[in-house]
Amino acid sequence: MNAIPSTQGSVIVKAAVLVIAALLLFAPFLFQDVRSLEVAARICVFIVLVASYDLLIGYTGIVSFAHTMFFGFGAYGAAIALKQMGPGWDAVALGAVAGMAVSLVVAVAVGLLSLRVKAIFFAMITLATASVALVLASQLSQFTGGEDGITYRSPDIFKTATKLFVDEEGKVVRIFGVRLNGKLAAYYFVFFTSLAMFLFMLRLVGSPIGTVLKAIRENEARAEAIGYRVVAYRTFVFVIAALLASLAGTVYAIWLKYTGPDTTLSFAIMIDILLMVVIGGMGTMWGAVIGAVLMVMAQYYLRDLMGTAAEATANIPLLPEVLNPDRWLFWLGIIFILLVYFFPKGIAGTIAQKGARA
Amino acid sequence: MTQPSLVTQDLTIRFGGHVAVNAVSCEFRPGELTVIVGPNGAGKTTYFNLISGQLTATSGKVLKDGTDLTAMAPSARAHHGIGRAFQLTNLFPGLTVLENIRLAVQARSGAGWKLLRRVEALTELTEKAERYLEATKLTDKAHQPASALPHGDQRKLEVALLMAMEPDIYMFDEPTAGMSLDHAPDVLDLIAEIKKDRTKTVLLVEHKMDVVRALADRIIVLHNGELLADGPPEEVMSSQIVRDVYLGKSTEAA
Numbered sequence: 001m002n003a004i005p006s007t008q009g010s011v012i013v014k015a016a017v018l019v020i021a022a023l024l025l026f027a028p029f030l031f032q033d034v035r036s037l038e039v040a041a042r043i044c045v046f047i048v049l050v051a052s053y054d055l056l057i058g059y060t061g062i063v064s065f066a067h068t069m070f071f072g073f074g075a076y077g078a079a080i081a082l083k084q085m086g087p088g089w090d091a092v093a094l095g096a097v098a099g100m101a102v103s104l105v106v107a108v109a110v111g112l113l114s115l116r117v118k119a120i121f122f123a124m125i126t127l128a129t130a131s132v133a134l135v136l137a138s139q140l141s142q143f144t145g146g147e148d149g150i151t152y153r154s155p156d157i158f159k160t161a162t163k164l165f166v167d168e169e170g171k172v173v174r175i176f177g178v179r180l181n182g183k184l185a186a187y188y189f190v191f192f193t194s195l196a197m198f199l200f201m202l203r204l205v206g207s208p209i210g211t212v213l214k215a216i217r218e219n220e221a222r223a224e225a226i227g228y229r230v231v232a233y234r235t236f237v238f239v240i241a242a243l244l245a246s247l248a249g250t251v252y253a254i255w256l257k258y259t260g261p262d263t264t265l266s267f268a269i270m271i272d273i274l275l276m277v278v279i280g281g282m283g284t285m286w287g288a289v290i291g292a293v294l295m296v297m298a299q300y301y302l303r304d305l306m307g308t309a310a311e312a313t314a315n316i317p318l319l320p321e322v323l324n325p326d327r328w329l330f331w332l333g334i335i336f337i338l339l340v341y342f343f344p345k346g347i348a349g350t351i352a353q354k355g356a357r358a
Numbered sequence: 359m360t361q362p363s364l365v366t367q368d369l370t371i372r373f374g375g376h377v378a379v380n381a382v383s384c385e386f387r388p389g390e391l392t393v394i395v396g397p398n399g400a401g402k403t404t405y406f407n408l409i410s411g412q413l414t415a416t417s418g419k420v421l422k423d424g425t426d427l428t429a430m431a432p433s434a435r436a437h438h439g440i441g442r443a444f445q446l447t448n449l450f451p452g453l454t455v456l457e458n459i460r461l462a463v464q465a466r467s468g469a470g471w472k473l474l475r476r477v478e479a480l481t482e483l484t485e486k487a488e489r490y491l492e493a494t495k496l497t498d499k500a501h502q503p504a505s506a507l508p509h510g511d512q513r514k515l516e517v518a519l520l521m522a523m524e525p526d527i528y529m530f531d532e533p534t535a536g537m538s539l540d541h542a543p544d545v546l547d548l549i550a551e552i553k554k555d556r557t558k559t560v561l562l563v564e565h566k567m568d569v570v571r572a573l574a575d576r577i578i579v580l581h582n583g584e585l586l587a588d589g590p591p592e593e594v595m596s597s598q599i600v601r602d603v604y605l606g607k608s609t610e611a612a
Contacts, residue, residue: 203473203476204473204474206476206477206478207472207473207474207475207477208469208471208475208477208480208483209471209472211457211477212464214450214452214453214457215453217452218450218451218453219448219450221432221448222448222449222450223450223461224431224432224433225410225411225412225432225433225436225442225444225448226433226436226461226462226465226519227433227437227462227465227466227523228433228461228465229431229433229434
């Protein structure tokens with residue numbers, strides 16, 4: 001009686017997520033090229049970013065357009081610190097803390113001032129705040145590098161030239177042909193920090209507070225009537241999501257060694273996050289994983305795939321034109337529409353329902 | 359006589375020029391079930407909203423055991439023992455029946471801010487919730503989403519939610535509204551059960567006269583936002599003024 005009946009579908013979703021986790025864990029060994037590792041690291045960071053956004057939109061029903069702003073605070077914090085102080089863990093720590101401090105202040109201010117108003121007004125306020133942040137980042141170019149962004153070095157241990165283990169001849173040790181160098185260390189730094197943040201969120205949504213957040217989404221007035229201070233819970237989750245996004249930004253900044261408006265602050269990323277949440281499934285942490293993986297993979301590989309397809313169909317009229325890699329956004333759009341049509345609750349949400357008890 | 363648990367003093371709310379509740383002063387005691395009657399638009403639900411905090415009074419006070427609740431948010435009033443059920447079914451539709459009740463138990467226990475405990479690990483909350491499921495005969499539906507329940511069971515869940523809050527003051531707003539005759543007794547039995555516990559104060563808005571007769575210790579009549587009559591059921595029901603209100607005669611003509 002106590003056990004929550006798990007459906008066949010939810011087992012499939014969890015198995016898929018486990019496979020993804022295993023692939024990400026062994027990514028440097030399975031996919032031994034620079035681009036694949038780039039994709040894997042981006043997936044790790046975006047899983048955290050999307051999952052933290054899902055805490056807002058999927059669990060609590062808060063629509064915010066300022067999530068990339070918090071991501072940007074963390075990234076710029078680390079970037080500016082690393083640029084000004086040189087590569088070192090002190091700069092990373094200072095940057096991370098500064099980014100989180102700014103995120104905390106802004107999130108509390110926006111949250112307390114405006115979470116009482118209707119959802120649509122709150123969404124507009126976050127949009128305005130995020131626009132201001134974007135303009136500031138490009139205007140304060142002596143700190144932020146403006147539109148060009150900032151290039152810097154990350155701590156020495158993450159340099160590709162760093163040898164983590166050397167053999168007798170002083171060459172870097174290889175395992176399964178993979179050099180144990182700084183790049184590998186950097187990837188695992190990204191992987192494990194992202195994993196820790198994801199597990200924290202998983203715990204959060206499974207805790208009593210997670211149920212309260214869902215209750216607020218389902219029926220705000222009744223949640224208040226049975227004794228939950230809705231404004232406090234909403235502000236809390238808004239702040240937590242902002243801090244996680246900020247930390248994810250710091251991690252991504254360390255990995256990329258470059259921070260600019262296009263990598264962290266732009267509204268294009270905000271749209272990506274929204275799409276990932278919708279594709280994966282709102283209100284489920286697993287959905288964030290699936291959405292982030294599919295979307296990042298599509299962004300990186302759809303063009304390659306279409307190029308191959310266009311070549312393969314070179315002799316057939318019209319098809320090569322349609323499959324031209326330049327039209328990848330068109331196909332991404334079609335895929336998105338089909339996904340929403342066939343998976344109305346997102347991939348994880350819809351599959352998890354399969355086999356559900358009536 | 360016991361001390362009143364709930365007091366409203368000159369409780370008034372104005373919406374622009376319209377006075378929806380006008381200077382209602384009333385005392386409610388533990389062990390007493392008071393039925394609030396009055397024609398549509400009399401201000402019964404508004405009076406309830408002023409007590410449980412969905413609306414804030416323009417003037418006057420709400421006191422619970424001497425504590426002034428007038429300026430508090432609904433959640434704070436809930437922690438002071440005010441439990442309120444709603445006229446229209448007002449549940450957490452996407453959550454299961456068990457989750458619905460556990461939320462109320464959890465609010466009462468103050469565990470809502472525990473971030474890193476798994477819900478399942480807090481077994482005492484679940485066990486308590488299951489006791490309320492049993493009391494309301496909803497146990498076999500524990501894992502269904504509330505939205506999937508038939509209307510009668512949703513009304514029962516509404517009552518279960520209120521019981522799980524373990525309030526001192528129970529406020530029911532037409533608990534049998536829209537229920538078929540064969541289901542209504544279930545909910546009424548639950549209310550009778552609560553009434554048996556002589557430490558609870560029960561307020562009930564109800565139209566059905568047989569229900570009123572069966573349960574009421576006392577009746578108050580609201581009309582146009584004003585307290586028109588207050589007394590034992592026989593006395594109030596036989597009074598001329600109440601007949602006039604219910605028969606639609608204007609009070610001026612009477």
